Amino acid sequence: MKILVPVKRVLDYNLKPRVKADGSGIDLANVKQSMNPFDEIAVEEAIRLKEKGIATEVIAVSIGEAKSQETLRTALAMGADRAILVTHDGVAEPLAVAKLLKAIADEEQPGLIILGKQAIDDDSNQTGQMLAALLGWAQGTFASKVEVSGETVNVTREVDGGLETVALKLPAIVTTDLRLNEPRYASLPNIMKAKSKPLATKAPGDYGVDMTPRLTTLNVSEPPKRQAGIKVASVDELVTKLKALGVAA
Amino acid sequence: MKTLVLVEHDNACVKDATLHTVTAAAALGEVHLLVAGQGCAAVADEAAKIAGVAKVHLADDAAYAHQLPENVAPLVVALMADHEAFLASATTTGKNIAPRVAALLDVMQISDIIAVDGPDSFTRPIYAGNAIAKVKTSDKKLVITVRGTAFDKAAASGGSGTVETVPGTGDSGIASFVGAEIAASERPELTSARVIVSGGRGVGSGENYHKIIDPLADKLGAATGASRAAVDAGFVPNDYQVGQTGKIVAPDVYIAVGISGAIQHLAGMKDSKTIIAINKDEDAPIFQVADIGLVGDLFQIVPELTAKL
Numbered sequence: 397m398k399i400l401v402p403v404k405r406v407l408d409y410n411l412k413p414r415v416k417a418d419g420s421g422i423d424l425a426n427v428k429q430s431m432n433p434f435d436e437i438a439v440e441e442a443i444r445l446k447e448k449g450i451a452t453e454v455i456a457v458s459i460g461e462a463k464s465q466e467t468l469r470t471a472l473a474m475g476a477d478r479a480i481l482v483t484h485d486g487v488a489e490p491l492a493v494a495k496l497l498k499a500i501a502d503e504e505q506p507g508l509i510i511l512g513k514q515a516i517d518d519d520s521n522q523t524g525q526m527l528a529a530l531l532g533w534a535q536g537t538f539a540s541k542v543e544v545s546g547e548t549v550n551v552t553r554e555v556d557g558g559l560e561t562v563a564l565k566l567p568a569i570v571t572t573d574l575r576l577n578e579p580r581y582a583s584l585p586n587i588m589k590a591k592s593k594p595l596a597t598k599a600p601g602d603y604g605v606d607m608t609p610r611l612t613t614l615n616v617s618e619p620p621k622r623q624a625g626i627k628v629a630s631v632d633e634l635v636t637k638l639k640a641l642g643v644a645a
Numbered sequence: 646m647k648t649l650v651l652v653e654h655d656n657a658c659v660k661d662a663t664l665h666t667v668t669a670a671a672a673l674g675e676v677h678l679l680v681a682g683q684g685c686a687a688v689a690d691e692a693a694k695i696a697g698v699a700k701v702h703l704a705d706d707a708a709y710a711h712q713l714p715e716n717v718a719p720l721v722v723a724l725m726a727d728h729e730a731f732l733a734s735a736t737t738t739g740k741n742i743a744p745r746v747a748a749l750l751d752v753m754q755i756s757d758i759i760a761v762d763g764p765d766s767f768t769r770p771i772y773a774g775n776a777i778a779k780v781k782t783s784d785k786k787l788v789i790t791v792r793g794t795a796f797d798k799a800a801a802s803g804g805s806g807t808v809e810t811v812p813g814t815g816d817s818g819i820a821s822f823v824g825a826e827i828a829a830s831e832r833p834e835l836t837s838a839r840v841i842v843s844g845g846r847g848v849g850s851g852e853n854y855h856k857i858i859d860p861l862a863d864k865l866g867a868a869t870g871a872s873r874a875a876v877d878a879g880f881v882p883n884d885y886q887v888g889q890t891g892k893i894v895a896p897d898v899y900i901a902v903g904i905s906g907a908i909q910h911l912a913g914m915k916d917s918k919t920i921i922a923i924n925k926d927e928d929a930p931i932f933q934v935a936d937i938g939l940v941g942d943l944f945q946i947v948p949e950l951t952a953k954l
Contacts, residue, residue, distance in 0.1 A: 412908060413772040422776060434890075490744070491753045514890065518771050520756045525714065525744035534715050534820035537741050540883065550823060554883045555737040556836075556892065561823040562713070568819075574873065574890060575883065610753035614766065614779040622915060625936035627927075631949045634921070637937050641919055643840050643865055643898050644954045 397507030397566075399442040399451045401476065402497055403435040403458050405467040406517040419615045422517075431467045434512025436474075437572040440579040441542060442510050443475035450544050453477045455504060459488050459496055465595065472590035473582030479595040482602075487609045492600075494526035499603035501531060506567060508549065513538050513571040524571035534564035538573040646674035646729035646764065649702075651721070653738055654680065654688040656710065661837045662734035664695065664801060665793035670732045671697050672761040673787070678702065678806070679724060681717050683710035689808045696799050698806035706813035711822035712738050718745040719814040725750060730787035735893075736836075739790050747788035754788040755780060759795035773889040773912035793836060794895035794916055828884055835887070838868035840898045843887055843914070846874035847903020847924065847943055854880045857943065858902060861951045870894065870914075872904045888913035903943045906931030923947065 407413055408428040416423050431439075445451040456471035458464040459482045468479035482496055501509060514521035528535035536542070536551025540559065543550045544566070552561045554573045582590070600607050628634050638644040648670040653660040663678075670676045676697050680689040681704045689703040702724060708716040721742070725731055731746055733739030735757045747754035759777075760768035766781045767789070835841065842862040848854045854875065862869045870892070871885040887894055889912040899917035904910060906922070906929055914920070915934055922935035923943050932938045939946060 407772070409909075413775045415776050422772060489753050491748060491751070494748055516773065516889070519773065519889070520754070521740050522744035522747070522754050522756060525741065526748035526754075528714075529718060529745040529748035532819075534817070535741070535745070538737060553737070555825075555827075556884060557827040558825065558882060558884045560711075560825040560827075563821045563823050565819040573883075575877065610784050611755065611780045611782050614781055616771070616776050616778045619770070619774055619777050622920075622934045624933050625920075625938065627932070627938040627940060629939075631939070631946055631953060634937065634939050634946075634950060635953045637921075638865075638898075638954065641898055 397451055398453045398455060398504055399445060400501060400504060400506040400509045401435070401438050401442045401454060401456050401471065402509070402511050402523070403439065403456055403467050403471050404432045404512070404515045405429050405458065405460050405464045406432045406515055409433050409516055415616055415618050419617055421613065421616050429463070431470050432512050432515045434514060434572050436579040437574070437576050438510040438512050439471045439474050439476060440577045441572060444577065445544065446475070455480065455506070457482070457497065457500055459484055459493050461485050468595055469590050470582065472593045473587040474580060475586070478593055480598060481595060482598045482600060484600055484607055488607060489609050489611065490520050490522035490526055491610065492605060492607045493523050494530055495605045496600060496603055497527050498530040499605060508566065508568060508570060510570045510572065513573055524569050528569040533568050535569040535571070536562055536564050537571040539570050540573050540575045542570055542576065647677060647727065648673050648675065648730040648732055649677050649679055649721070649724055649728040651731070651733040651739060651742065652678050652680045652688065652692050653734055653736060654682060654685060656682045656685045656688065659688055659691050659695070661798065661834070662736050662793050664798035665796045666732050666734045666791040667695055667697060667799040668796040669758065669761055669791045670730070671799065673730050673764065675699050677728060679704070679721065681709040681712070681720055683707050693806035693808050694802050694804050696803040698804045701806050701808045702811045703808055704811050704813050708813055708816040712742065713820050713822065714742045714745045715817035715820045716814070717742050718749060721746045722749045723814055724811065725786060730789065732789045732791055735790040735792050743788055743790050750786055750788065752784045752786050752788045753782065754790065755782060756790050757792045758789055759792050773908055774915065775908065792893055794893055828882060832862060833866070833868045835868045835870050835892050835894055838896050840865045840867035841870050841894055841896045842867045842900045842902065843870035843872065843904060844875055844880065844902050845872040845904030846878065848875060848880060851880040857947045861900070861947055864951050864954045872907070872910045901931050901935070902947060904931055905929045906934065
C-alpha cells in the first residue's frame with residue numbers, strides 16, 4: 397500500500413511571528429521556514445509503517461511556493477520515496493488544498509493519507525477532514541496511535557475527555573496529534589541521498605483546481621498585550637492576593 | 646439568517662461549550678440546534694430550553710451514538726438545505742465534524758472565531774494567537790467553529806424552542822466506534838472552570854504532580870491542567886493539556902506552577918483574567934504575562950500555600 401503525506405512549509409515554530417505594519421499579514425521575508433511540526437509527525441508515521449512492511453511507498457506532497465521544495469527534501473531525507481510539488485504563490489486555503497490532494501489521491505490510489513492535524517500558521521485544522529469528505533473516506537483525526545491490520549486501521553484519538561478509538565475501513569485519512577511519535581532527524585548521508593530522489597513539479601491547473609480564495613483577510617493585527625504584573629515576595633502575600641481575588645476564603 | 650448549531654452532549658446532557666456557541670449563532674440570526682445521538686431525547690428537551698433557541702432538530706439513531714463525522718456530516722448537509730450557517734464549538738468533536746460538512750457544501754470553513762463582525766465577517770486568532778485576523782467570506786453558506794472562551798454562555802433556561810424529529814441519513818459503513826478512555830473526575834471541567842491550577846515540566850514527575858498540584862486544586866475547587874511538556878513527559882494524560890493544540894481556557898484565575906511559558910502554552914491561557922505564576926527561574930517568560938508572580942521553589946511554596954489557604 398502507498399501512503400501519501402501532505403506537508404506544509406510554515407514559519408519555524410521557534411520564531412515569534414511579526415505582524416506587518418500595514419496590517420496585511422505576517423512578515424515572512426527573510427525568516428526561517430520549516431516543515432509544520434505536525435506534518436513531521438505524519439512523515440515519521442508513514443516511514444515507520446514502511447519499515448514495518450505495511451507500506452510499500454511513501455509519497456510526500458506539498459502545495460506552495462517553489463521553496464516548498466526544501467520542505468519536500470526534508471521529507472525525502474527522513475525516508476519518503478518520492479515527492480510531488482504543486483507550485484502556487486499566494487494563499488492556498490484548506491478547501492483548495494483538499495481538492496488538489498483529492499486529485500492526487502485519485503491518481504496515486506494510496507491506502508492511507510496521513511496529515512498533520514493543523515498547520516501552526518493559520519491554525520485552521522481542516523484539510524484532513526475536508527479531504528476525507530471529498531474522497532468519501534473515513535477519518536481518524538488527532539491520532540495518538542495508528543494500527544493497520546488487514547483492511548482496517550484502528551486510530552486512537554486525543555479527544556477533550558481523554559482518548560477514543562475508532563476502526564476505519566481502508567483507504568482512510570489520519571491526522572496526527574503531538575504524541576503519535578517523535579520524528580527522527582535526517583542523517584547527513586540521507587540528506588545527500590534525498591537530493592537525487594524524484595520530485596515532480598506540477599501546477600494547480602494540471603489538476604483543474606481553482607485556487608481563488610473564498611476568504612479575504614481584511615486586517616491582521618497584534619493581539620492586545622498583557623502587561624507584566626507584580627511579584628510578591630512570600631507565600632503570605634500571595635495568600636492575601638488570592639483572598640482579594642475571592643478565590644480563597 | 647437561519648443558523649444551525651451542533652449540540653455537544655453525551656446522550657444525557659448538553660455540554661457547556663454549546664451555550665457559548667449559541668451566543669455566537671444568535672449574533673448571526675435565528676438559532677436552530679441539532680441534537681444527533683442515540684437515546685438522546687432528554688438532550689433535545691434540555692436544549693430547547695436554552696435562551697433564544699427557536700427549534701431543535703433531533704436525530705436519534707444508533708449511527709449518531711458516538712458523533713462519528715462520517716455519519717453526522719451528511720445529516721448536517723441535509724439540514725443545511727434549509728439553513729444559511731452551521732456552527733460548531735471548537736472542541737475535538739466540533740473540529741472533527743465541521744470541516745467535513747464544509748467540504749461537502751463546498752464552503753471554506755472559518756475556524757475558531759472570537760468575534761462576529763458582520764453577517765460575512767469574523768475575527769479569529771492565527772499563529773497561536775500571536776496575531777488576530779479579520780476575514781470576510783464570499784461563500785453563500787457559512788461553516789464556522791467557535792472558540793468558547795470568546796463568547797458568553799447563553800442562559801441554559803428561559804427558552805421555549807420546539808423539538809422536531811428529523812430522519813437519519815444512515816450509517817456510512819466505513820467507520821465504527823471501538824472504545825474510549827474518558828477520565829472521570831470530581832473536579833470542574835478545564836474549559837469551564839473558574840480557577841485552574843496547572844503544572845509544567847518543573848513539577849518533575851506524575852507522582853509529584855498529584856502530590857503538589859492536586860491538594861492546591863482541591864483547596865480552591867479548581868480544575869487541573871498541564872503544559873505540553875508535562876503531558877509529553879507522561880506526568881498526566883493528554884486531556885490536561887492547555888495550549889495552542891490543547892485546550893483553550895480563560896478562567897478567572899490561572900495558577901501556573903513550574904511552567905516556563907512557551908508561546909504554545911501562552912496561546913491556551915493568556916485570556917485568563919488573572920494569571921499567577923510560581924517558578925524558580927525569575928527570567929521565565931511566564932512572568933511577562935503573569936499578574937502576580939512568586940519566584941522560588943515550587944516544592945516549598947505550593948504545599949505552604951495549600952496549608953495557608
